[in-house]
Each structure stands twice: as C-alpha cells, then as structure tokens.
Amino acid sequence: MSVNANDIFIVGAARTEFGRFDGEDNELAETAVRGALADCGLVWSDIEFAVGGTNGETKPDNLVSRLGLTGLPFVTVKNGCATGAVALMTARNGLIAEDLNVACVVGYDNHARGAFNVSPARYGLGDWYGATGMMVTTSYFALKIARYLHEHGISQRTLGYASAKAFDYAQEHPYAWRRKPVSVDEAMDADMINDPLTRFMFCAPDAGAVSLVLARGSKAYDLCETPIRLASVALRGRRPGSFEVFSPWLSPGDRTSPSIDAAKAAFDLAGMTPADVQVAQLQDTDSGAEVIHLGETGLLAHGEQEAAYRNGEFEIDGRLPLNTDGGLLANGEPVGASGLRQVHEIVRQLQGRADGKQVPGAPRIGFTHVYGAPGISACTVLISEGAQ
Amino acid sequence: MNIPVGIEVVDSTLFSSVDPVVLAGSMCEACGAHVFPAMDSCPTCSSLDVTKVSLPTEGTVWSWTTQHFAPKPPFRTDEFAPFSIGYVDLGPVIVEGWLVGKTEWTIGEQVSLVLAKAWTHEGAPVFTFGFEAVT
Ligand SMILES: [Zn+2]
Numbered sequence: 001m002s003v004n005a006n007d008i009f010i011v012g013a014a015r016t017e018f019g020r021f022d023g024e025d026n027e028l029a030e031t032a033v034r035g036a037l038a039d040c041g042l043v044w045s046d047i048e049f050a051v052g053g054t055n056g057e058t059k060p061d062n063l064v065s066r067l068g069l070t071g072l073p074f075v076t077v078k079n080g081c082a083t084g085a086v087a088l089m090t091a092r093n094g095l096i097a098e099d100l101n102v103a104c105v106v107g108y109d110n111h112a113r114g115a116f117n118v119s120p121a122r123y124g125l126g127d128w129y130g131a132t133g134m135m136v137t138t139s140y141f142a143l144k145i146a147r148y149l150h151e152h153g154i155s156q157r158t159l160g161y162a163s164a165k166a167f168d169y170a171q172e173h174p175y176a177w178r179r180k181p182v183s184v185d186e187a188m189d190a191d192m193i194n195d196p197l198t199r200f201m202f203c204a205p206d207a208g209a210v211s212l213v214l215a216r217g218s219k220a221y222d223l224c225e226t227p228i229r230l231a232s233v234a235l236r237g238r239r240p241g242s243f244e245v246f247s248p249w250l251s252p253g254d255r256t257s258p259s260i261d262a263a264k265a266a267f268d269l270a271g272m273t274p275a276d277v278q279v280a281q282l283q284d285t286d287s288g289a290e291v292i293h294l295g296e297t298g299l300l301a302h303g304e305q306e307a308a309y310r311n312g313e314f315e316i317d318g319r320l321p322l323n324t325d326g327g328l329l330a331n332g333e334p335v336g337a338s339g340l341r342q343v344h345e346i347v348r349q350l351q352g353r354a355d356g357k358q359v360p361g362a363p364r365i366g367f368t369h370v371y372g373a374p375g376i377s378a379c380t381v382l383i384s385e386g387a388q
Numbered sequence: 389m390n391i392p393v394g395i396e397v398v399d400s401t402l403f404s405s406v407d408p409v410v411l412a413g414s415m416c417e418a419c420g421a422h423v424f425p426a427m428d429s430c431p432t433c434s435s436l437d438v439t440k441v442s443l444p445t446e447g448t449v450w451s452w453t454t455q456h457f458a459p460k461p462p463f464r465t466d467e468f469a470p471f472s473i474g475y476v477d478l479g480p481v482i483v484e485g486w487l488v489g490k491t492e493w494t495i496g497e498q499v500s501l502v503l504a505k506a507w508t509h510e511g512a513p514v515f516t517f518g519f520e521a522v523t
Binding site: 143248251 | 399401402413421422423424425431432450451452453454455456459461462463464465471473474475477479480481482483484485486495506507516
C-alpha cells in the first residue's frame, strides 16, 4: 500500500476517565498527553507541533512547563464543542504547511457541577431574555426535539431507547462516567426536566482530557502498526434557517443545520458516503440530539430512527454501532475534550482494541460529529488502511 | 414607544405598543427577512437597510416545552412554578416566548399575544410578553 506524503494519521491515543476531578486542569491534560505519547512510543521532545484546546480559564500552551520546554510551536484553540475538531484540523494544517512529521493535540476541561451558566450579553441578547427564564439550554434541546418528533412522526419513547443504549455501552467502558444501566422504562419514567426530556436524557458538564499523536505520510507506519488515517475534517457554521440555542426568533421555511453542512463536507472530502460508515459517534448532548443528528448527518433518513433503535441497529453487532463508549450521555461533557473523545473511541474501534465493547468484523471506516453553540458543527471521517 | 403610566415591562424595546400589546420586530428591505427583537442589520443578508415593524399578534404553537425546575439567575421570579415556553409561528417570523395559562400544549394550537406578569418590583408588577390559547 502506498502512503501519500501529506496523508495524516493518528498513531497514538489516550484519554482520562471522565467525571468529577478535584485537581488542576493541567494535570488532567498532562496525563492524557503522556498517555498518547506512550501509546506510540514517543517522548515529548519528539513532538514538533502541538495544539491544545479548553473552554476553561487555563492556558493550554503553558502545558510545556510540565511536559518540557522544547521550544515547539504550541497553538491554543477555543471553539466550544468543536474545539477538538479544530485542534485536529490545526495540527493537520501545521504538519503539512510547516513540512513537519509529528504533532500532538490535547483537549481538556474541568467544569463545575450543574448546567452551564451563561449571560445574555455574551450572546448579544438583552437582560430580559435571561430574566424571563429563556436562557436555559435544556429548554432549547426540548423545544428542538419536540418539533423534530412532530415533523417526522417519531414517538417520545425513541428518546428512551437512545438513553438506554448509551448507558448499556457505558457499563462496560472503563473511562465512562455513568456506568449504571438505565432501562427504557426508567428513562421514560424519570423526573421530567423539560418536556419531553427526562433526567436520564441529558448529559452534564464534567471533567476529562483526551490526547492524540498525529503523524504525516509514511512516518506514521514507523510509529504505529495500524495508524488510522484522518481522511477528512470539516467545520461549518450556521446559515439562515438553522435552529440554535438562545434564539428569540427563528425564520419560517426550510430548516438548515451546520451539522448537515459539516457532515456533507466531511464525506465529500473523504470520497465517502454515509452508507460507508461502520462505526459512528454523534453529539448526544441530550437523547433528542442523537435522534436529530442521525438524520442530519445522513446516516439515517429522517423518521427512520424509531425503528432503527427498536431493531438494535445501533448496538455493537448492529448495522451501525453508535456512540460505543456511551457518548456524552454517559461520559458527560468536558467541552474541550469531548470531540477528541469521539475520535479516540473510533480510533480504538478501528484498531480492534476498544476499551469497552468492540465492534465485531474489523470495521474500517468511522465517523465523528460534534455540534454546539453558537451554531457550529465539525465532522471527521477516519479510515483504517490496515497494517503495512 | 408609548408605555401607558402604570405598566412596567421587562424591556420596552420589545414592544411597539403595550396597550394593546404588540411586539416590535424589524424587517429587511433588501431580502424581506423579519427578526425579533428588532436589529439594525439583517442577519440573513447582512443589509443595513432595515425597518422597525409591528409583528402579528396571533399565531400557532410551533414547538413547546414546560420548564419543570427553576432556572438559575439571572432568571427572576416572585415564586417559581413550572411554566411553558414555546416558539409561536406568527407568519413572517417564529417568536420564542412564554405560553401562559396551562402547561400542556399541542403543536399547531392557535394562540394570541398577551402581557404576562414576570415579577414584582417595589410592589408593582413587571410584565413580559406571552401567548395564551385562543378559546
Ligand atoms: Zn436581509
């Protein structure tokens, strides 16, 4: 097999357990980086280019004070839920543009308990919006899925299937936060937070870090037996007609979505279609988000979700194993780490060394998708070319 | 805008009239897009040629949810009780607001604009806008 000089591969991957963390944010990040380096037999001084992302207050580029003052260029990114994908994209671009061979990316966060607190002014909104109780992320998710279920004739119980699936995967995943199984009935009967979403249908902010080592061209096969090719990474923002958080108004007519655009771009760049995907990660900030994103990314036709969950299509031996580490529902959302967690899980699945349940039959093609405020989405296509 | 003496609202720029209650949006002269609250540029086509307009006061529920827990500050209330929020299709624009009078709704249901008490300030009610079912 020939390797294109500018092909970018993931050769090392590591993550911390997600959940509550009492130490410093940088400790988490350092643990992940050292894990990723060990995974491919490198040391920090081998890294030629680094990118770090967090949505907290610490400075990722100051990680060099723990990892080593090697003088390397270290770029910091901060793009909400897309932080991980933007870090990957930046590292890829850095390797190609600077004619370098090895890069490291790290994403981490250590959020306080409870829903994110946001100020209206940060989103260009008047104080009235927060004061009257509309600046609430859970109500946004509820309003969005309520409309989606209505438009596509999907039952509320579908949301229960999504939750039960997530916690079922998580109970066997050593790094997931919430590993206690939840049945469909338990998910449906739990306290209502925002109709139609119950307590078991939302993820919560928590702590965690993920790091990946990237290599360019044939160097990848020197460092790793089964490097995973980053076939594409695409980032898109919202267009008129999208339905985003903290929107006092929506335009009537056809709905658009940055997820639709980012997924299409990622598939096109990789020369793939949604039908090629053998293991996937979708942003499941709430159960409804997973249902919507199945349709928006093209992995399923709108309205097919309910039957697909009922038929077990997203289970480990199903047609499309989905969020096989428990997704955000079971891992929580340390924003800066979440997108790289998805990539980490897909890499491990494609290498046949999943931390939790392993997709059978040696899957070759994986897909990841993140989505978040203020209307951004990023997707990747990851391909195993096999051992060389 | 003319606010009648004795009626205090959460933000006067939201209204083109308080009695009777009418919301103030803006319309883009270039592409026709309507937004709420009024803006001085068009987020659809980026034109600066926008005009303030009064929005329709009747519409249908486009989506809804009921808020079962008290939001964190800056949410303000005298005493929390579960309340409904929805998007209401007014025709040229879909507006987010309170749905008042009940906590179970149906998409497509007819509603009309009303003033609703948000909280009490120095003994006097402060109003926001909401939509109630048309009976
Ligand atoms: Zn316009």
